[in-house]
Amino acid sequence: MSTPVPISLVVNGEAHDLVVPPRKLLSDVLREDLNLTGTHVGCEHGVCGACTILIDGRPARACLTYAVQLEGHELTTIEAVAEGDTLSPLQQALHEEHGLQCGFCTAGIVMTFEAYLRENPAPSEAEVRDVLSGNLCRCTGYQNIVTAVLKAAEAMRGGRGA
Amino acid sequence: MTTETPFTHIGKPLPRKEDRRFLTGKGRYLDDVVLPGALQVSFVRAPHAHARIAAIDTEAARALPGVLGVFTGRDLAQWTAPLRLAPPIEGLHPVEMTTLPIDKVRFHGDPVAVVVARDRYVAEDAAELVEVSYEPLPCVADTAAALAPGAPLVDDTLPDNLVSHQSFRAGDPVARRAEAARVVEARFDLHRHTHVPMETRGCLADWDAGRSHLTMHIGTQAPHPMRSQLAARMGLTETQVTVISPDIGGGFGQKIALYREELTVAALSRHFGRPVRWREDRLENLTSASHARETHCVTRAAVRADGRILGLELDLTEDFGAYCFYPANYMARVIAMILTGPYRISDYAFDVKVVLTNKCGNGPMRAPMAITSWVMEGTIDAVARELGLDPVEVRRINAVRPADLPFTMPTGEVLEDVTPLETLEAAVAAIDVPAFRARQAQARAEGRLLGLGLCTVVESTTYGSEFYKAAGIPGSGHEAAWVRIEPSGAVNASVGVMGSGQGYETPLAQAVAEGLGVTPDMVNVHMGHTDIAPYGMGSRGARGATAGGGTLYLCAQKAAEKVLAIAAGMLNLNDAQGLRLQDGQVERRLEDAWQATGVSLADVARRAYLDPTALPEGIAPGLDVSLTYDPPAMTYSNSTHACEVEIDPATGRIAIARYVVAEDCGTVLNPLVVKGQQQGAVGMGLSGALFEEVIYDESGQNLTATLADYLVATACELPNIEILPMHTPNRKTPAGIKGMAEGGIMGSIGVIAGAVNDALAPLGVTAEQMPLSPQRMRALMRGAGNFTYGTSFSDPGTTAHDTTTHGTPGNSDGRTGRA
Ligand code: FES
Ligand code: FES
Numbered sequence: 001m002s003t004p005v006p007i008s009l010v011v012n013g014e015a016h017d018l019v020v021p022p023r024k025l026l027s028d029v030l031r032e033d034l035n036l037t038g039t040h041v042g043c044e045h046g047v048c049g050a051c052t053i054l055i056d057g058r059p060a061r062a063c064l065t066y067a068v069q070l071e072g073h074e075l076t077t078i079e080a081v082a083e084g085d086t087l088s089p090l091q092q093a094l095h096e097e098h099g100l101q102c103g104f105c106t107a108g109i110v111m112t113f114e115a116y117l118r119e120n121p122a123p124s125e126a127e128v129r130d131v132l133s134g135n136l137c138r139c140t141g142y143q144n145i146v147t148a149v150l151k152a153a154e155a156m157r158g159g160r161g162a
Numbered sequence: 163m164t165t166e167t168p169f170t171h172i173g174k175p176l177p178r179k180e181d182r183r184f185l186t187g188k189g190r191y192l193d194d195v196v197l198p199g200a201l202q203v204s205f206v207r208a209p210h211a212h213a214r215i216a217a218i219d220t221e222a223a224r225a226l227p228g229v230l231g232v233f234t235g236r237d238l239a240q241w242t243a244p245l246r247l248a249p250p251i252e253g254l255h256p257v258e259m260t261t262l263p264i265d266k267v268r269f270h271g272d273p274v275a276v277v278v279a280r281d282r283y284v285a286e287d288a289a290e291l292v293e294v295s296y297e298p299l300p301c302v303a304d305t306a307a308a309l310a311p312g313a314p315l316v317d318d319t320l321p322d323n324l325v326s327h328q329s330f331r332a333g334d335p336v337a338r339r340a341e342a343a344r345v346v347e348a349r350f351d352l353h354r355h356t357h358v359p360m361e362t363r364g365c366l367a368d369w370d371a372g373r374s375h376l377t378m379h380i381g382t383q384a385p386h387p388m389r390s391q392l393a394a395r396m397g398l399t400e401t402q403v404t405v406i407s408p409d410i411g412g413g414f415g416q417k418i419a420l421y422r423e424e425l426t427v428a429a430l431s432r433h434f435g436r437p438v439r440w441r442e443d444r445l446e447n448l449t450s451a452s453h454a455r456e457t458h459c460v461t462r463a464a465v466r467a468d469g470r471i472l473g474l475e476l477d478l479t480e481d482f483g484a485y486c487f488y489p490a491n492y493m494a495r496v497i498a499m500i501l502t503g504p505y506r507i508s509d510y511a512f513d514v515k516v517v518l519t520n521k522c523g524n525g526p527m528r529a530p531m532a533i534t535s536w537v538m539e540g541t542i543d544a545v546a547r548e549l550g551l552d553p554v555e556v557r558r559i560n561a562v563r564p565a566d567l568p569f570t571m572p573t574g575e576v577l578e579d580v581t582p583l584e585t586l587e588a589a590v591a592a593i594d595v596p597a598f599r600a601r602q603a604q605a606r607a608e609g610r611l612l613g614l615g616l617c618t619v620v621e622s623t624t625y626g627s628e629f630y631k632a633a634g635i636p637g638s639g640h641e642a643a644w645v646r647i648e649p650s651g652a653v654n655a656s657v658g659v660m661g662s663g664q665g666y667e668t669p670l671a672q673a674v675a676e677g678l679g680v681t682p683d684m685v686n687v688h689m690g691h692t693d694i695a696p697y698g699m700g701s702r703g704a705r706g707a708t709a710g711g712g713t714l715y716l717c718a719q720k721a722a723e724k725v726l727a728i729a730a731g732m733l734n735l736n737d738a739q740g741l742r743l744q745d746g747q748v749e750r751r752l753e754d755a756w757q758a759t760g761v762s763l764a765d766v767a768r769r770a771y772l773d774p775t776a777l778p779e780g781i782a783p784g785l786d787v788s789l790t791y792d793p794p795a796m797t798y799s800n801s802t803h804a805c806e807v808e809i810d811p812a813t814g815r816i817a818i819a820r821y822v823v824a825e826d827c828g829t830v831l832n833p834l835v836v837k838g839q840q841q842g843a844v845g846m847g848l849s850g851a852l853f854e855e856v857i858y859d860e861s862g863q864n865l866t867a868t869l870a871d872y873l874v875a876t877a878c879e880l881p882n883i884e885i886l887p888m889h890t891p892n893r894k895t896p897a898g899i900k901g902m903a904e905g906g907i908m909g910s911i912g913v914i915a916g917a918v919n920d921a922l923a924p925l926g927v928t929a930e931q932m933p934l935s936p937q938r939m940r941a942l943m944r945g946a947g948n949f950t951y952g953t954s955f956s957d958p959g960t961t962a963h964d965t966t967t968h969g970t971p972g973n974s975d976g977r978t979g980r981a
Contacts, residue, residue: 002283023283037194038187040411042360043444047869050360078187091185095177098838102663103184104191104360104411133876136869138360138412139663140838141845142877 012080029067038078049135052108078107099148101139204285208267211862213296228284235262268484271450332572333509338473342464361411367431381410384700407690413662454527469556473509485523503620504582510572529907588824613921617912621905628795642696647785651764658698659710669831677718679743712896731778801825803909814939826888828900843906849875
């Protein structure tokens with residue numbers, strides 16, 4: 001369990017060869033071994049959603065996953081969402097609508113909805129709230145996050161000419 | 163209500179500066195600050211609520227590869243001084259605690275030993291191997307047990323568990339009872355909460371043996387008081403300690419005190435001569451960080467037949483837990499001081515007891531006085547219910563009216579420039595109460611439970627030093643700032659408050675920009691670093707805007723004076739009369755219009771720093787201005803919350819159909835940020851009122867140690883909030899700022915209780931205890947004898963005026979209320 005083993009991880013399109021203990025959580029490997037500290041850890045028991053990343057494009061809890069399980073999968077973290085200096089439509093909407101305060105939950109929420117809005121480009125408010133219920137935010141009361149997601153969805157539909 | 167402001171930058175809804183780094187994963191929270199070679203700690207915690215520590219065997223833990231040491235309370239006692247809280251307050255016992263317990267543990271989760279290891283995984287393995295032998299002691303798990311004669315002592319040095327007891331009387335409330343048409347008694351039980359910042363506690367201590375200097379990286383709302391505490395407890399001078407607060411993932415009052423774990427980590431860093439870090443896990447955060455509330459109140463209102471309150475008495479008991487990180491009277495006292503809030507009550511008495519129990523220690527949580535508005539408004543609703551009056555009318559007849567201002571509360575607190583009656587009327591109008599009552603009557607006839615709540619809040623936001631002194635609470639309320647215009651004309655500024663996620667950077671830059679005459683993007687406000695920021699009292703209450711923003715605004719004005727004096731010299735004028743700085747350019751008033759002079763702030767700065775011999779006589783080189791400011795004794799903002807609910811009789815679920823807040827928080831620095839605080843506070847208040855609860859069993863075991871047990875509301879449970887903003891400036895504070903951010907908690911707790919009890923009225927039951935969970939709702943409905951599914955409910959007559967035709971309060975049968 002604690003004897004390190006070699007693994008190779010593909011994160012944000014880049015391959016990394018690492019040596020990590022099999023019991024080391026993916027959240028810790030991302031943060032400590034790869035310096036990708038944008039993924040936050042709020043509970044380490046799968047409830048808060050702060051650690052949400054994408055595994056093969058689908059949201060997953062990095063705190064409930066061992067890094068050694070992920071060889072051969074594509075991981076995406078918050079650091080890969082903006083293109084250079086340009087925020088994604090979702091990030092931009094969260095900024096404009098004041099959909100974040102302390103920002104600790106934000107990465108998990110961005111990752112959740114980057115994936116969800118691809119799956120459902122025209123969600124209702126109730127659908128957004130339902131999906132958002134997997135992420136706890138202690139600061140905002142969620143209202144502005146919901147507004148921002150709906151606004152981003154609209155912007156993304158417009159952007160695609162849909 | 164004023165909407166026009168005389169300001170250029172104050173009051174603009176600018177999106178926040180800090181968003182970009184948070185949105186892109188580039189924020190720097192504590193765990194993102196890395197120091198090479200840092201050791202990690204893990205705490206060994208008590209499994210008992212109350213027990214003697216007989217022996218601690220650390221051998222197996224020490225033998226684990228990667229472990230550098232295991233330390234106990236005895237070790238820490240050699241390296242650190244205990245915390246002694248002995249403010250000279252009548253009725254408050256002095257208390258003292260060591261850095262880690264030595265002889266006994268006082269609650270489930272009390273830290274008894276600490277493991278230092280090369281990484282967190284190994285530290286946690288080793289913590290499991292530390293063998294502590296305990297001799298369990300009988301515990302007190304609630305205030306009744308704690309106050310019983312012969313109860314086991316939580317703190318062996320005290321005569322009993324009543325750590326603080328204070329009473330007060332203004333006028334003669336007992337005599338008022340005799341004169342009253344009715345004495346209405348009401349009870350309020352606000353359960354135990356905890357703060358749950360999404361980022362738990364943690365710290366990174368870095369002892370520099372060469373310089374004998376401690377640098378403490380820690381997310382703290384109050385960096386300078388933290389530095390004072392660290393220095394004092396470690397036997398260092400304040401020159402030997404630097405506190406640096408990185409971005410904070412929420413605080414809500416949990417990140418103010420210097421906790422025992424943090425002091426331990428600092429001491430270990432000095433012991434090892436290496437950086438040492440601690441990251442609290444969520445289980446520790448929920449069980450051992452800090453709890454809040456658990457306040458029980460009883461009121462007795464002596465009332466006339468028309469609902470006018472002649473006298474009010476309050477009995478308050480707070481379950482404070484096992485340790486005092488704050489003077490035990492600190493939170494409860496404020497509740498009692500401001501209880502009467504928006505109402506004209508002159509005969510008032512309180513009796514406030516704070517009791518130690520074998521639970522995690524209490525601290526201030528966003529709205530330390532959270533229960534206040536529920537108690538006052540719930541009392542008003544009880545009066546309306548018992549007398550069969552319209553609850554809106556009972557509020558009106560008792561409200562502080564504009565002509566009453568400034569109004570002195572019976573406790574001596576002075577309300578100025580507040581508008582409680584106006585916010586009430588605004589909320590009542592927005593809801594359209596008659597239309598709601600018609601819908602409600604219709605729904606009742608169909609067997610559905612609809613309710614409307616109203617809650618008027620007077621929020622104490624900013625505590626000046628005078629308040630602390632008068633209230634017998636230790637503390638200072640002043641704040642400090644500096645503004646520096648650098649040689650290039652760039653503006654740096656700093657202040658002693660430290661945000662924990664609210665978004666101080668933008669509104670405070672707006673305050674500086676306004677005071678100085680530049681644009682907010684020219685200003686960078688530096689906070690959280692004790693070697694950079696001036697000594698201020700940090701962020702507590704809702705003092706960020708009034709104390710933080712106000713001090714910066716005044717300081718920037720002072721800087722502008724110097725800038726203009728130098729500019730006058732550059733323009734060959736005798737003085738700065740008729741000059742102003744606007745967007746970084748000096749302008750001159752000529753024939754009723756402001757005209758450009760061609761002199762910029764950068765020109766002035768260059769002269770101030772690089773050509774000082776050319777400065778006007780008597781003006782010193784540089785542009786470096788500092789200022790301290792002590793706000794008025796107390797600044798109040800006010801609001802009225804209104805909320806419509808429907809309770810599902812089958813499941814007990816409370817659905818919030820509508821939620822309105824009319825709020826007057828004076829001049830606001832940034833309405834976008836203020837709205838975020840209003841929504842966030844209501845969300846947190848509702849979450850606490852409906853779902854959250856720290857539960858201890860009778861043996862003092864904490865049963866809510868995960869986020870699957872301690873239930874924080876998700877997006878599916880919280881409503882959208884309609885805000886009706888009002889802006890009556892406070893004439894005594896800089897720029898008329900009042901502050902806000904906690905009133906939303908007070909209002910939401912009070913309003914949801916009011917709405918639920920209005921909905922339950924036909925069943926003749928009243929919810930007196932929170933959380934208003936589905937289980938509690940179902941239990942109440944089961945307890946209502948006349949309740950079966952699908953029956954229609956008669957209107958309990960809340961708007962009738964004849965007090966004599968109504969039966970026992972709480973009995974809806976046979977009532978003849980107006981339909
Ligand atoms: S940290 Fe992974 S869900 Fe909370
Ligand atoms: S913004 Fe602080 S937890 Fe969501």
